[in-house]
Amino acid sequence: MPELPEVETVRRGLAELLPGKTIQQVNYDWPSSFPNEEAAVNRFLRGATITNVRRRAKVILLDLSSKYSLVIHLKMTGQLVYVEAPAQGASVRFGAGHPTGSLVGHLPDKSTRVTLQFSKRAGTLFFNDQRKFGWMKLLPTPEVFSIDFFKAIGPEPLDPSFTAEQFRQRFMRRQNTSIKAALIDQSVVAGIGNIYADESLWGAQIHPATLVRQLTSADLNTLFAELRFILHKAVEAGGSTDKNYVNVRGGVGSYLTFARVFRREGQPCFRCGQPIQKVRVAGRGTHVCSNCQKVTP
């Protein structure tokens, strides 16, 4: 569920909190969540100071003074939550900022996979991941972008130098698939998942099942503009909290209060008033107004 806006929100939160902090203690309980050799952890993570916090696609990079980086993918249910307390535990106001109120939780909990405790009582970072799809990998900083994951990742959609022309070009080799499948394909453009694919396709009035080859240049130009608008709006809102997503303080994102189709099945379309439908496209639950998002003939 964390897509570009959620991961960027987490990155910003970490960037305010972590640089200058030194990792004193590391605890982990699930191999696939933390696939690192004990020796490497001792040499390059314990005792290292965090120097920088970066993002590429849906991945967060914590650069370390050891010249290694902790590369983090949250996948579906990953959370990075910081508390100003030692690792033995602390209360967190989960859901803070949500209109229905907040829930006080305690960390670590049963979804905690990795705990990083900082020295000089500088707090604790918890990596929680209910479904265990996410991971934290320790890699030499100069080599992080050489791993298989990054080799096939497309450009950053919010990079100011990324143009509509380049955006259209990226779809050339995905002519025979649906526009939704192409949009969530990370090798075409980075960072887009189910929420912002549906939202931007509604904005561009394109039905998600439309084949790429059926779209005109004008359609793709509109989609490019809508996608950038939606992603900017979502970053501004601190992302979307559907089920699991929280920011580094346990608070929720508010984009879904602006959402036009996502999780609005049965409710009236803001453009034409017809009920939003939930269908299946590219193997994903897909929200669409079939009245005003026409399949291009």
Added chain:
DNA sequence: CACTTGACCTGTCCGC
């Protein structure tokens, strides 16, 4: 090569 499907996991919800 282009494209689709299943696996990885756990929690929630729905029908019986």
Added chain:
DNA sequence: TGCGGACAGGTCAAGT
């Protein structure tokens, strides 16, 4: 109330 199954959807491996 419990129980099985569908569903949630990011990425990769294996399939057509």
